[in-house]
Amino acid sequence: MFAYYLDLAIRSLRRNRMLTALMVIAIAVGIGAxxxxxxxxxxxxGDPLPGRSDHLFYAQVDGNPEPGNYHEPLDKLDYRSxxxxxxxxxxDRQAIVAQSPxxxxxxxSTKPALRLTMxxxxxxxxxxxxxxxxxxxxxxxxxxxxxxxxAVISDDLNAKLFGGANSxxxxxxxxxxxxxxxxxxxxxxxxxxxxQVAGGRFAQGDTADYYTRPEDVMTPFETGLEVNxxxxxxxxxxxxxxxxxxxxxxxxAWLGLWVELGDASKVxxxxxxxxxxxxxxxxxxRIVRPQNTRLRSLxxxxxxxxxxxxxxxxxxxxxxxxxxxxxFNTIGLLLAKFLRRSGEFxxxxxxxxxxxxxxxxxxxxxxxxxxxxGFGGWLLTLFGLWMIRHQPVPFxxxxxxxxxxxxxxxxxxxxxxxxxxxxxxxxASRVAPGLQLKTx
Amino acid sequence: MQIxxxxxxxxxxxxxxxxxxxxxxxxxxxxxxxxxxxxxRWAAMNQPSGVDxxxxxxxxxDAYEDRDAIDLNARLLAGLRAxxxxxxxxxxxxxxxxRHRGTAxxxxxxxxxxxxxxxxxxxxxxxPGSFDALGLRVVQGRKLNDDDYQPFNxxxxxxxSVLVTRSLAERIWPGDNPLGKLxxxxxxxxxxxxxxxxxxxxxxxxRGRGKEGWSVFVPGQSSTYLASSYLIKADPKDIARVERDxxxxxxxxxxxxxxxxxxxxxxxxxxxDYFHQDRVMTGVLIGVVLAxxxxxxxxxxxxxxxxxxxxxxxxxxxxxxxxxxxxxxxxFQTENFLIVSLGIGMGMVLAFALNLLLMHYYEVPRLPxxxxxxxxxxxxxxxxxxxxxxxxxxxxxxxxxxxxxx
Numbered sequence: 001m002f003a004y005y006l007d008l009a010i011r012s013l014r015r016n017r018m019l020t021a022l023m024v025i026a027i028a029v030g031i032g033a034x035x036x037x038x039x040x041x042x043x044x045x046g047d048p049l050p051g052r053s054d055h056l057f058y059a060q061v062d063g064n065p066e067p068g069n070y071h072e073p074l075d076k077l078d079y080r081s082x083x084x085x086x087x088x089x090x091x092d093r094q095a096i097v098a099q100s101p102x103x104x105x106x107x108x109s110t111k112p113a114l115r116l117t118m119x120x121x122x123x124x125x126x127x128x129x130x131x132x133x134x135x136x137x138x139x140x141x142x143x144x145x146x147x148x149x150x151a152v153i154s155d156d157l158n159a160k161l162f163g164g165a166n167s168x169x170x171x172x173x174x175x176x177x178x179x180x181x182x183x184x185x186x187x188x189x190x191x192x193x194x195x196q197v198a199g200g201r202f203a204q205g206d207t208a209d210y211y212t213r214p215e216d217v218m219t220p221f222e223t224g225l226e227v228n229x230x231x232x233x234x235x236x237x238x239x240x241x242x243x244x245x246x247x248x249x250x251x252x253a254w255l256g257l258w259v260e261l262g263d264a265s266k267v268x269x270x271x272x273x274x275x276x277x278x279x280x281x282x283x284x285x286r287i288v289r290p291q292n293t294r295l296r297s298l299x300x301x302x303x304x305x306x307x308x309x310x311x312x313x314x315x316x317x318x319x320x321x322x323x324x325x326x327x328f329n330t331i332g333l334l335l336a337k338f339l340r341r342s343g344e345f346x347x348x349x350x351x352x353x354x355x356x357x358x359x360x361x362x363x364x365x366x367x368x369x370x371x372x373x374g375f376g377g378w379l380l381t382l383f384g385l386w387m388i389r390h391q392p393v394p395f396x397x398x399x400x401x402x403x404x405x406x407x408x409x410x411x412x413x414x415x416x417x418x419x420x421x422x423x424x425x426x427x428a429s430r431v432a433p434g435l436q437l438k439t440x
Numbered sequence: 441m442q443i444x445x446x447x448x449x450x451x452x453x454x455x456x457x458x459x460x461x462x463x464x465x466x467x468x469x470x471x472x473x474x475x476x477x478x479x480x481r482w483a484a485m486n487q488p489s490g491v492d493x494x495x496x497x498x499x500x501x502d503a504y505e506d507r508d509a510i511d512l513n514a515r516l517l518a519g520l521r522a523x524x525x526x527x528x529x530x531x532x533x534x535x536x537x538x539r540h541r542g543t544a545x546x547x548x549x550x551x552x553x554x555x556x557x558x559x560x561x562x563x564x565x566x567x568p569g570s571f572d573a574l575g576l577r578v579v580q581g582r583k584l585n586d587d588d589y590q591p592f593n594x595x596x597x598x599x600x601s602v603l604v605t606r607s608l609a610e611r612i613w614p615g616d617n618p619l620g621k622l623x624x625x626x627x628x629x630x631x632x633x634x635x636x637x638x639x640x641x642x643x644x645x646x647r648g649r650g651k652e653g654w655s656v657f658v659p660g661q662s663s664t665y666l667a668s669s670y671l672i673k674a675d676p677k678d679i680a681r682v683e684r685d686x687x688x689x690x691x692x693x694x695x696x697x698x699x700x701x702x703x704x705x706x707x708x709x710x711x712x713d714y715f716h717q718d719r720v721m722t723g724v725l726i727g728v729v730l731a732x733x734x735x736x737x738x739x740x741x742x743x744x745x746x747x748x749x750x751x752x753x754x755x756x757x758x759x760x761x762x763x764x765x766x767x768x769x770x771x772f773q774t775e776n777f778l779i780v781s782l783g784i785g786m787g788m789v790l791a792f793a794l795n796l797l798l799m800h801y802y803e804v805p806r807l808p809x810x811x812x813x814x815x816x817x818x819x820x821x822x823x824x825x826x827x828x829x830x831x832x833x834x835x836x837x838x839x840x841x842x843x844x845x846x
Contacts, residue, residue: 022738029731103503103698112691115503115698175503204646205802208717230506240626244595244665245506310802311721314477318728321470325732328463329739335456336746391720392713427455 001357002364009365016337020369023333027373027420030326031413032380033319039385039405041316043398044211044308048190052130053298055092057267059085059257061278062292065285066238073292074253075198075305076235081281082255086122090273091259092266093124096221097195098255100231104217106161107173116157118174119215120224126152128260129195134158136168136183139220147222152183157216172217177227179219188214191398192307194298195258198235200305208309211395259295271295323416330369330420338362338428345428346436359429366421367414374413381409446775453747460743461783464819467736468787469794471729472815476795476807478725484645485715485722487652489536489707490605490638492575494676495527497683497706498535499690501668504697509667512694516670517662519693523685525678531567531662532574532671537710539669539703540642541565542596546656547624548612559611561654562641563625565596565666571603571657573673574639579606581619581634588633589659596628597660603634607653623656630658645718649803668697679706736819737826744772744830755834756841765835772831773824780823784816791815 013020047053062073063081077085086096098120105113125131126138135158139150151172158167170181192210200207219227230245234252241250261267271293278290296304338345345358381401388399401409450457499520504512513531520529534540542565545558566574568589581603588601602623609618609632623630636657644652660666674682683706690699705713748755755768795807 019742022742026735026738029735033728033731101502112695113503113698115700176505204648206646240595242594311717314802315721315724318470318474318725321466322728322732325463325466325470326735328459328466329735329742332456332459332463332739333742335459336743340746340749392716423455 001360005361005364006368008361009368012337012341012365013368019333019337023330023369024372024376026326026329026333027370027413027417028376028380030323031373031377031409031416032384034316034323034412035377035381035405035409036384036388037312037316037319038408039381039401040312040388040395040399041308042405043191043400044312044395046191047299048192048194048302049129049298052128055260055262056128056298057091057259057261057270057295058298058301059259059270059274060292060294060296061085061274061281062287062289063253064238065251065288067288070289070292072201073289073294074236075201076253077255077257078251078253079248079255080286081277082257085257085274085277088273088277091270092262093128093260095122095125095128095195095258096255097121097125097258098221098224098232099196099215100224100228100233102174102217102228102231105173107171107178116216118224118228119218120221120228121218122221124260125195125218125258128258129190132186132188134184134186135166136181138183144220144222147226148220149177149179149223149227150182150220151179152185152218153181154185154214154216155187156213158184174217174219174227175231179223179227185214189398190214191395192302194302195256197302197305197307198256200307203306205306205310207305207307208394210305210307211393211398213394267295327416327420330417331423334362334366334369334421335424335427338424342428342431342436345431346433349431349433350437355429358431359425362425362428363418363421366417366425369421370414370417371410373417374410377413378406378409443774443778446771446778450775450778456743456747457779457782460740460779461786463736463739464780464783464823465786465790467732468784468815468819469790470732471818472787472791472807472811473794473798474725474729474732475815476811477798477804478722478729480804481718481722481725484652485718487640487644488638489640489711490574490576490636490653491536491640491707492573492673493536493707493711495575495673495679496573497672497674497679497686498532498538498704498710499670499672499686500535500539500700500703501690501694501697502700504668504694506664508696509664510662512697513662513667515693516668516690519689520670520672520686523682523689525674525682526686527673527675528569528573529673530570530573530671531666531669532570533565533666533669534562534642535669535671535703535710536640536642536707537714538642538705538707539700541669542658543641544625548622550624550629559608559654560647560651561608561656563596563656563658564639565658565660566671567660567662567666570671571659573671576603576639576657577637578603578634579637581632583634584657584659589661591661592663592666595665596625597658598628600628600630600658600660601633602630602659603636603657604632605636605639605653605655607638607650608655609635611654630656643714645714649805733818733822737822740776740823740826741829744776744827745833748772748830748834751834752837752841755837756839756843759837759839760842768835768837769831772827772834776823776827776831777820780820784819787815787819788812 060073061081063078064074082096086094100118102118103113104116122144123139123141143150167181171178193212193214197210232245232247234254237252239251241252247254261270274293278287278293281287282290385399389396517529534542542563545560547558571584618632618635621632638653639655640652641647641655672686687704798804
């Protein structure tokens, strides 16, 4: 029966090409707009570490000693709190992260120096965040302790400096200090660059920068502080540092602390540890709001920071508003189309077709419109995504249509058209055969 | 034109009428809000900066050693001034629409720390001549003279005579004369000697509505922390060439530093870049509005054509018993007017609901009333335009149709 209805639908759609084209275009444009924005949303709001993110947490204590009624701790830690919490080693793994701009060149090259962003972190970072290596290995806990002059570089930088060859053992000059490359990452592009996310609540929705690439050069935490002393940026300070860029003993918040906690009991225990630490520091007079400790999971932290740029969210709303207008439009047109064929349905009914049969026939026709619209929508989505890839936004290189969103395109198109066809189909199936036959 | 028979006919087509009205209501709501968003973005993109944008450019250097900063400044200032066409080269830590290095919370009392009342402002720290180079307009008090630019140690001068913008003065001392008042930045103490008309912060979109002009101009001299950021002034005709020459010269003058390419531009280019995303978003919104109107018009055309087709016989009868072509045309136009009016009525409510949602999630201001009548007028005219074709076809139906196949 389905094949027969399909045949009928195609015949009917061919009969009035103008009306068919109008409906297909309306659905295609609506789907194209919605799927373009939805794909971007999907890429930007996804889990950067599926499977691992549940066990990763961002630890916060309120290091700001100024009195005041602050309900949330600062987004970053001061040096002392971060190092205290890190060296207590109370989690399965823990990593401090700090970012700084650095000058980099090769000791025996005449090429001009580059200015790059450097990540200074501790050895657990790589295992915690499942960072893939192409050559070499990450540094060890001993390297952290010894402040070894070693570095791990990104695949991009390796390609730029060494043409993609194995550069382990080569030397780089960071500012005026030589470091030995011990590892080269495989391409690694988390979306967002989650471990550096902070301050989203002050960003006024302008959060596209959370989607930049990971740093090109990574060094052990204390090594980085030594090598690039004077170039570190604070998140905020309650007193200006005496030497800007040197924040180890300053009144500034500037470090992030990530911990990995394997199960719920460990999470509870770590929360207690944070509270105890804050209380103890209160007694020492360093912390005034010990109640302000937080341990948010990775996804909670991204959510708290509202990482998806507000423009992207606004575009998604707009696209779905637009799709709903296209939906109403299609309902109207389908209604016109079906009711115009009341005579035909009357004959079918008179010859013995049940209401269900007429209803099914109408829905098949609507579904065919949806399928055609979905195809057009898919093309428009590809075009829309191509447009976004050519925008100067940090996430441009991430934008592509994956299989799941490809499937969603057609599902959404057919669902929309079936939804649009529902009401007109009910109307058509209620056609009174006698009345229609009389007017034929 | 009698409305009663039109209404009576519409009552027979409740579903289709409601559908079209709903479509128009949604279109009205999205149209008003989208246009309003376009207008707010447009205003943001075109906000006055207070500086002489067309004749300014900047050079930004990075990755030098702090101890070399003063030497670097001396080399760059002299070297860049030697470029033909350059009117002045001065030091300025933050650049409108460019990099910012002076974003901080200030207080009006020395012990004001932690009171929660420390507006986040941009401290434009400028070297001698930079105030004049920016072309800032002083509306109260005095300009800076050479003695105001003093050498200093640390991140910011400990004392200085400063100027604030009018909007910032109104925020900190509403209704008061700001001249002679004090501003504290941690231990630094600044006395207000003048009020600037406007000086935009480098990142106006990131500061929140109404805070785009919260700037303080602090004079100082070349120092470790007032370095590597240069403001170049030239005739607007020459600025593009001067900028190119300056970038080239900077590489030679400072082999020990790295030129920050994307930030070393003319101020007009920086402004273009800064608002790129807003321009894209405005384009998207305009596209949506146009597509929306098109879809709505097509929907009206489709349904009206169907109705004309369906009513051919009735039209023929009306024509046969004396209705003129104008009567038929008028009938369909009135019908369309009534449906669109119903849609607009619902649309106004929807528009405000949508605006409330946007206000809640996106810090959008309240939708001004004026958008509604304009939106209504647009939809009415579009409705009339859309129905014109089918209505004209209806008026062409010959009376003889009435006599056929009765």
